[in-house]
Amino acid sequence: MAFRAAVITFPGSNCDRDMAVAIERVSGNAPIRVWHGDAHLPDDLDFIALPGGFSYGDYLRSGAMAANSPIMRSVTRRAERGVPVLGVCNGFQVLTEAGLLPGALMRNASQNFICRTVALQVENSQSLFTTGYESGQTIHIPVAHHDGNYFADEDTLDRLEGEGRVAFRYAENCNGSRRDIAGVLNAAGNVLGMMPHPERAVDAAHGGTDGLALFENAVKALASA
């Protein structure tokens, strides 16, 4: 069966094409492109990606408007049924605002927009997104965000760590995130949100290919499922 992925585009998304290119590169199939105002997703989707960008101009709070757009009701239902959902950067913000992941992404502690490649430590190499990495491995992935400062209360952070739901940590905290958290999983392990952009590290011309394993393993895990 061909790998069926969807990339959601909100008004103001700007990494949707990069995300689609990365998914096509590893799966051989171009994802369908879905507009935020669409109410429905195809039934047989294997993977849903929420891309980076500045949906709705970051009005109110980053991701807040997109989280309440028509398509997110369908995305939430699919996520609850176990369909893998990857949210990158603004996509991570949307997932927290939609309640699919705990916590919130606040303004970077430095107040600065940060755009550079950072070192990440892989914390959980057991999820369907991260089996291509080893626990403790350091990978290099670009970040580009103003609101990447991960916040959750201490009880939530303890629970996330206890349940192995911290997927990635910053080797050096660049934005003030609690406990250096760069990416988190939901309880079922099928939803991953992360601020760094793996889709910007899938080609030697990007300066690195450390993001490739994330997409490859998601595709492989689903193909063998």
Added chain:
Amino acid sequence: MKIRVHVSLKPGVLDPQGRAVHHALEGLGFAGVEDVRVGRLIELDVADDTEDAALTEMCEKLLANTVIENYRIEKVG
């Protein structure tokens, strides 16, 4: 009916924006400013028979992110 929703960061949540404003006030020579927190004021004009429960729901679902923010609903008249 005019409603004002005051949204503020919860105590203990770091407010980088407030901190920057604080430094700017000090830079302007204002002494004695202990702390600055930046919030948001949202003004709504709603039907007079809008129930309090509906206003609360608006805040919980969209106007505030209760993970990091508190809100206060004020009826202006």
